[in-house]
Amino acid sequence: MALNVAPHSQQACDTCPIRPHAVCAGSPPDQLVVLEGLKFRRSFTAGQVVVWAGEEMDFVASVVSGVAELGRELEDGRRQMVGLLLTGDFLGRPGRAIAPYTVVAATDMTLCCFRRPQFEQLLTKMPALANRLLEMTLDELDVARDWMLLLGRKSARERIASLLVLLARRESAMIGQIPTDRIAIELPMTREAIADHLGLTLETVSRQLAALKADKVIVLDGKRRVTVPSFAALVAESAAA
Amino acid sequence: MALNVAPHSQQACDTCPIRPHAVCAGSPPDQLVVLEGLKFRRSFTAGQVVVWAGEEMDFVASVVSGVAELGRELEDGRRQMVGLLLTGDFLGRPGRAIAPYTVVAATDMTLCCFRRPQFEQLLTKMPALANRLLEMTLDELDVARDWMLLLGRKSARERIASLLVLLARRESAMIGQIPTDRIAIELPMTREAIADHLGLTLETVSRQLAALKADKVIVLDGKRRVTVPSFAALVAESAAA
DNA sequence: CGTCGGATTGAATGCTGTCAATTCCGGTGG
DNA sequence: CCACCGGAATTGACAGCATTCAATCCGACG
Numbered sequence: 001m002a003l004n005v006a007p008h009s010q011q012a013c014d015t016c017p018i019r020p021h022a023v024c025a026g027s028p029p030d031q032l033v034v035l036e037g038l039k040f041r042r043s044f045t046a047g048q049v050v051v052w053a054g055e056e057m058d059f060v061a062s063v064v065s066g067v068a069e070l071g072r073e074l075e076d077g078r079r080q081m082v083g084l085l086l087t088g089d090f091l092g093r094p095g096r097a098i099a100p101y102t103v104v105a106a107t108d109m110t111l112c113c114f115r116r117p118q119f120e121q122l123l124t125k126m127p128a129l130a131n132r133l134l135e136m137t138l139d140e141l142d143v144a145r146d147w148m149l150l151l152g153r154k155s156a157r158e159r160i161a162s163l164l165v166l167l168a169r170r171e172s173a174m175i176g177q178i179p180t181d182r183i184a185i186e187l188p189m190t191r192e193a194i195a196d197h198l199g200l201t202l203e204t205v206s207r208q209l210a211a212l213k214a215d216k217v218i219v220l221d222g223k224r225r226v227t228v229p230s231f232a233a234l235v236a237e238s239a240a241a
Numbered sequence: 242m243a244l245n246v247a248p249h250s251q252q253a254c255d256t257c258p259i260r261p262h263a264v265c266a267g268s269p270p271d272q273l274v275v276l277e278g279l280k281f282r283r284s285f286t287a288g289q290v291v292v293w294a295g296e297e298m299d300f301v302a303s304v305v306s307g308v309a310e311l312g313r314e315l316e317d318g319r320r321q322m323v324g325l326l327l328t329g330d331f332l333g334r335p336g337r338a339i340a341p342y343t344v345v346a347a348t349d350m351t352l353c354c355f356r357r358p359q360f361e362q363l364l365t366k367m368p369a370l371a372n373r374l375l376e377m378t379l380d381e382l383d384v385a386r387d388w389m390l391l392l393g394r395k396s397a398r399e400r401i402a403s404l405l406v407l408l409a410r411r412e413s414a415m416i417g418q419i420p421t422d423r424i425a426i427e428l429p430m431t432r433e434a435i436a437d438h439l440g441l442t443l444e445t446v447s448r449q450l451a452a453l454k455a456d457k458v459i460v461l462d463g464k465r466r467v468t469v470p471s472f473a474a475l476v477a478e479s480a481a482a
Numbered sequence: 483c484g485t486c487g488g489a490t491t492g493a494a495t496g497c498t499g500t501c502a503a504t505t506c507c508g509g510t511g512g
Numbered sequence: 513c514c515a516c517c518g519g520a521a522t523t524g525a526c527a528g529c530a531t532t533c534a535a536t537c538c539g540a541c542g
Contacts, residue, residue, distance in 0.1 A: 074394065074395075130371050145342065148323045190521090205521095239315050396530095432489060442530075491535085501524105504521100
């Protein structure tokens with residue numbers, strides 16, 4: 001795969017928007033300088049594959065902007081999304097050369113990359129980096145396990161509601177609010193992508209959205225915009241733990 | 242909850258059976274001595290709850306012997322197992338006081354414990370410990386994501402076969418072999434526990450085991466012992482990725 | 483021998499998937 | 513500006529798989 005390294009990739013970490021949330025958060029200034037010298041950026045357009053499951057992956061990265069999806073699939077084509085990488089999230093695995101899942105850019109996306117062997121070296125020398133990565137990995141593990149509950153036990157309607165709750169919480173967090181009523185949610189994905197996340201078919205997704213609309217739990221403005229009259233009602237539909 | 246600390250818990254780490262695989266693996270001798278001085282053991286009988294989801298958890302631990310199950314549940318009682326802790330696995334989360342899932346001893350079990358604040362201290366000072374924990378956490382994340390594929394996309398029959406493949410691989414690994422034919426698998430759990438892992442009902446588990454038996458993919462010796470005439474055939478049934 | 487929990491089996495319901503037809507919407511070109 | 517196109521989404525009919533509810537079986541243990 002051609003490395004589309006951006007020219008002048010040495011943008012300063014000082015001004016990096018994801019610093020407070022990324023792996024590099026918490027690293028002291030002298031270590032940040034080292035990171036700054038080794039990083040390089042790569043950009044992807046929506047729909048582009050970053051790595052295929054089973055392929056070699058010689059770098060690790062932080063998502064600077066955009067969204068990436070982690071998916072795993074069976075030989076016959078059945079697909080399950082197993083993770084979402086949002087701004088600041090970490091991609092790749094120190095100590096493993098082969099990617100265990102396919103990574104696709106869901107939107108246009110920019111990554112801040114490090115060559116894997118170099119990054120592994122850094123981990124042994126920079127405890128702050130290792131600890132931040134551990135913390136992030138533990139968070140992802142919790143998210144994955146919550147999703148297991150959804151996939152294993154929730155009905156189609158509950159899965160849709162759960163996803164909407166998740167998205168609503170995120171939109172609210174963006175503007176520093178806790179979710180209240182009349183939230184507008186932008187669905188950042190097609191029905192098929194939603195289905196692949198929830199372990200459903202796209203037809204079922206469509207039907208359950210229609211059902212939630214009919215029951216006045218949500219209002220649909222066009223295909224991709226949802227407004228929620230009562231957040232509490234939506235949470236009730238999601239069968240929260 | 243009463244701490245049932247074993248008297249004379251200061252068993253030597255030298256002779257500890259899980260040393261090669263646990264968090265402490267890779268720590269240099271001088272650091273092991275520190276760990277040895279701080280550890281204490283706790284034992285649980287099969288079925289006993291170690292912590293409830295939402296409860297405070299003031300320690301972290303390695304499983305010395307036995308099996309523990311991590312589960313999450315909905316208000317109405319639906320339950321999904323989200324992890325299995327086997328010999329050597331790590332329990333608890335540095336930096337988080339509240340347990341996100343319920344932990345139950347599936348068999349009689351012994352833990353090698355550390356008080357959480359002390360352990361967090363150690364992590365910052367012992368890079369080998371932090372790196373081993375990171376590695377183990379990344380492994381668990383991969384396992385969780387594989388399971389998401391199973392829960393989201395596989396049929397009941399495929400889920401059962403997948404579980405048997407997993408157990409067969411583990412039994413074989415124990416004796417240092419790769420799985421071949423005529424493997425004997427011991428099911429370490431009830432039908433209900435299997436169902437909770439696979440996101441099924443216990444009736445479906447029972448039916449699919451019967452179906453696999455009828456199709457001569459497996460042989461049932463009593464309720465809890467399965468032998469596999471052809472491992473390849475079993476793998477084919479599991480819809481491997 | 484009786485009991486109790488776990489496991490199996492049966493019948494019926496219902497949710498979700500499958501297949502297929504149709505509609506909606508955004509973009510493109512005449 | 514409008515007609516057309518193609519992909520996304522919706523809707524309908526039907527089939528099938530897993531769940532639900534219920535009855536029975538099995539095996540360990542007193």
